[in-house]
Amino acid sequence: MPQATLLQAIHDTLHEEMARDPRVLVMGEDVGREGGVFRVTEGLIDRFGPDRVIDTPLNEGGIVGMAIGMALNGLRPVVEIEFADFIYPAFDQIVSELAKLRYRSAGLFTAPVVVRAPSGGGIKGGAYHSQSPEAYFIHTAGLTVAMPSTPADAKGLLASAVRGPDPVLLFEPKALYRTVKGEVPEGEHLVPFGKGRIVRPGEDLTLVAWGAMVPVASMAADLAAAEGVRIEVIDPRTLWPLDIALIEESVNRTGRAVVLHEAPRTCGFGAEVSALIQERCFLRLKAPVGRVTGYDTPFPYALEKSYLPDPEKTACAVRAAMEF
């Protein structure tokens, strides 16, 4: 299998899906000639032209709103939000319209829009180029929210999103865009929504992490291994609907769990995962479900490194769970 970066995998998948299906198009700020500020859509305009690789005016609500209209009339728009931090002007269109159209119309109308947004920290982007807003959308009924941590999953999730019947938000861990390389299956490769992945098996503790926290989790598992603790790392890939069965089975085996994410702790998705685990694995739990997360502050600039979870902080939480 060929190797590719996460960014390359997304780029290639967009290319393949557009070549496969003339209804697929991409739209957003600077996605055309510029190829997006991260170059994810580079070259697509040369191949597919400006009617299907659409540079839009600067208005995220307009972009998502227009995409909804396209999708309900037969197109398969893939929207790029330049940074996940700028998704909020589209919040009303996503929450009030995109998430609810199928339900309120009893299925008469649907809007299978894909929204892609680079998210997370690690690039010294400060308060407005580093956020991880996934929890807002997980709390919004009607959406599918996914985040890949490998090039193969990036391809598989994006392809599933483009072909699927429902709106999908795909948060792309920008810190991994060019730092992670891996094999990407050629041809059709679909990762179904709602199926997690065991990144590394282990017997002593279940560590749930997604996006750029998956490599952090693996490093923490290495640290723990040095202390004799065997960690099972799970990447849910789809955050919602969640593969709770996979997590449940794991925690029932290990008896201990830690959730790891970049977003601020309070009401982050870690809270939901923690709540679900204790609801389902109560009698097997030997320690409280731990959380390693971003702090409840805006995302800082100078102190980014202190803000972000890292292998050491994670190892600490693991130790706390083991020694409880």
Added chain:
Amino acid sequence: MPQATLLQAIHDTLHEEMARDPRVLVMGEDVGREGGVFRVTEGLIDRFGPDRVIDTPLNEGGIVGMAIGMALNGLRPVVEIEFADFIYPAFDQIVSELAKLRYRSAGLFTAPVVVRAPSGGGIKGGAYHSQSPEAYFIHTAGLTVAMPSTPADAKGLLASAVRGPDPVLLFEPKALYRTVKGEVPEGEHLVPFGKGRIVRPGEDLTLVAWGAMVPVASMAADLAAAEGVRIEVIDPRTLWPLDIALIEESVNRTGRAVVLHEAPRTCGFGAEVSALIQERCFLRLKAPVGRVTGYDTPFPYALEKSYLPDPEKTACAVRAAMEF
């Protein structure tokens, strides 16, 4: 002490605060001559004039954005969002600006804006006049989020918000506007943020509920009492920052907890409360922390009654916890 409805208490407090401090003003759609669609601001325009009781154009982002500008220049604007469901067009201004101004300016600028929004179901308002969006804002670092369930708390929380140094979102349970009556202290009455209230003491299980779910919790407690189960009902009043100490102390005593809210379950504030309880009271817990919530669907119209938590569903969850 005089009796008042929750709505009357809010109205009177606005009146008192505006009379006390000329910097205080109210603004929003229809707050002037109309007195708001729920009549909360009725008559204020006659007393304080249209420059301080401001009918705005139809743009929630503009309203909150303008209020931020007013607040950083010395005024104390109290914004009314006509229904909490229409707060999303203001989401960017709230999340990117209101919540972060103090932090990003290292305290050089602050925006003590109060945002009031009638929230919750119970009036057959369907998908867009019934939502309980508190979790979105609890997840947003920098905000204070409160919800009163009694007229006295409505007065005390609103007065604290108007006088406080930081932005506050006050969700008002519209189902209680005219259905709850209670004593309201005259004169200065401030309910500090971050202090919960034991609505009803009990020894067997802690039931955490806010807003319109507080009366539901009390009814559930009655049902449970008939079965010999003594429930302690806690209304946090301020959802964030949360009075976790009060809850912790209670659960350490009762060993059982259920959280009750109207918003959809997943990533709702119940998840956070559940996660916090199991983190802090792990060894005292005799059963998993239960959740009784709205379902993970858009808010329905015809099936509103089936959607909303009620005393029976709550009693079920209590029974499950007792029998675990």
Added chain:
Amino acid sequence: MNGLSMIAAMLPDGTVDPANDPGLSDGDLLAVHGKMTLLRALDEKGIALQRSGRIGFYVPSTGQEACAVGAGFRLREGDWLFPSYRDHGLALTRGYPLSTLVAQLFGNRSDATRGRQMPNHWCDRNIHLVSVSSPVATQLPHAVGTAYASKLRGEPVAAITTFGDGGTSTGDFHAAMNFAGVFRTPTVFLCENNQYAISVHVTRQTASKSLAVKAQAYGIPGIRVDGNDVLAVCKVVGDALALARSGGGPTLIEAVTYRMGPHSTSDDPTVYRSEEEVEQWRKGDPIRRYAAFLKKRGLLDDEAEDTAQAEAKEAVRQAVSDAEISPPVPVESLFEDVYEEMPRHLAEQRDGLLSGKG
């Protein structure tokens, strides 16, 4: 097309300004009257149903029938409709079955959208009537995207969206108009300026000289029309639709009209406007004006008018009695249509509710 002068068609002497004549046949002229009459009858019934507690809510369009019917009359098969909650008339004129419409009011098993929304939140796949939602003006960008899709496929169809004066203040109005201008989508923006956004008068909504002039901010034509003149509305909307279908891009039309009734059944307009003002506008009632015009033309007499009203009432009564007897929607439907396939967590929640465990 400076967006300031007002286009009218029906002249006081009973003739039509040739420049603004939509060129309807006599049969069509009467059909227009029939639709307006039906709409008025529907509104009266809707309010009565709400007052008597048989439905939960209603939004009348009384006073604005010329906008809805004049515009709706020019819609064709294939066109897309993105109306506001107040524009059932547009859909009804285009062919939305009265029975489907009335069933929606009851939100029971006969409602094609399964009681999912409040009354007045219409939806119909056949006529491309896209599910109405409550937030003001969110449908405008959809009308741009849908039109873009039609254009991309080379279909000669247009998308029309209607909204109020208040709607022009929203971010979605701005985005949609601007995108439509840039992408030259076949979208017709019909703003029904009924003078009020609930209690807020249009002069407080914006300081612009008219709403139609706002089109200049987006490089698209802006037209102001007498919204109580059904022929003028029919003409300008027809022209805009034709322009759109033939690749000429979008148009903003401001139809100047008046909301003669309350904002909705929850509203009491006497709080914020005077009886004199209402009386003044009532004199320009679009149905009365149009009936007078038809009478001058010899197409209508008092008797035919009475018959039309009686028929309209009867049609509405029949639709109501058909819809009302339908049973409530099944409880399990609460969990359907969130996704195409029901995920595990919703199945669990459904089972919890059905088993009485919550």
Added chain:
Amino acid sequence: MNGLSMIAAMLPDGTVDPANDPGLSDGDLLAVHGKMTLLRALDEKGIALQRSGRIGFYVPSTGQEACAVGAGFRLREGDWLFPSYRDHGLALTRGYPLSTLVAQLFGNRSDATRGRQMPNHWCDRNIHLVSVSSPVATQLPHAVGTAYASKLRGEPVAAITTFGDGGTSTGDFHAAMNFAGVFRTPTVFLCENNQYAISVHVTRQTASKSLAVKAQAYGIPGIRVDGNDVLAVCKVVGDALALARSGGGPTLIEAVTYRMGPHSTSDDPTVYRSEEEVEQWRKGDPIRRYAAFLKKRGLLDDEAEDTAQAEAKEAVRQAVSDAEISPPVPVESLFEDVYEEMPRHLAEQRDGLLSGKG
């Protein structure tokens, strides 16, 4: 004031169009040149610092100095500034200390805002420079609210906000302009149309004939000015500020200019625009144009110009070396300023981090 014709002041013969003469003294004319020169030197240094890894990011305003300095020169004590991330020149001209500005680039202990934001996110309480944020145009409604507050108290001050051509597409632009029109707030909206929003050309941003015409949608005056003519900018912004301060309400000004450099240090403009285009605009470099004008007027010669440039460079160099030596911000400051008082959960999180427990 139709928003289409372009206002200019400096005539090719070295004279000033009397109609558009801001009436600056010779000293002020030279001071304007000094600020423009300083700004250019700052941008060169900023980019160099980023290239050499000493700061993380920089946004130059090269090519737009006439907008920033011309506007900033008319600001007074008490006025409020809501610039975009590209408008350090506005603040610098108004009196933002160079040392404070440069310290912000380093985000260390000398930064008045404690390293909380990326470079170019300025803030200064003394001159009412309200903390810049990254989302485009969110500051516009603030400038309306702040101006409302000043007006309510009867203060003769104005609020100015600057933004780009891309900013006119946002919902916040629409809201702010509309609110300013309705409430007649003393707000000056200065749009620096530098032709690009990152890679998107203004003709793709909107189909309107100009950006200034957008003012008509809000019933406020819209003015188009040559944004590379510092005297013209000074004149129209000065007039708009004076109008605002005296109760005359808001103005939209479109300053037509060009971003001669990259969008930011992260951008490579050769991907989306031709060298010929850039060259064309470089001929109209606002500083060179202004220097030529001053020379014709006999106020400047080559030597004085060189001195000004040398002094500017030295000032920047000094500020950089002062700021650079400052230590990093303390870790515990991460948790401060979220609220006025630190709540329990943040204190716990701080203690966790400081104790190494995460």
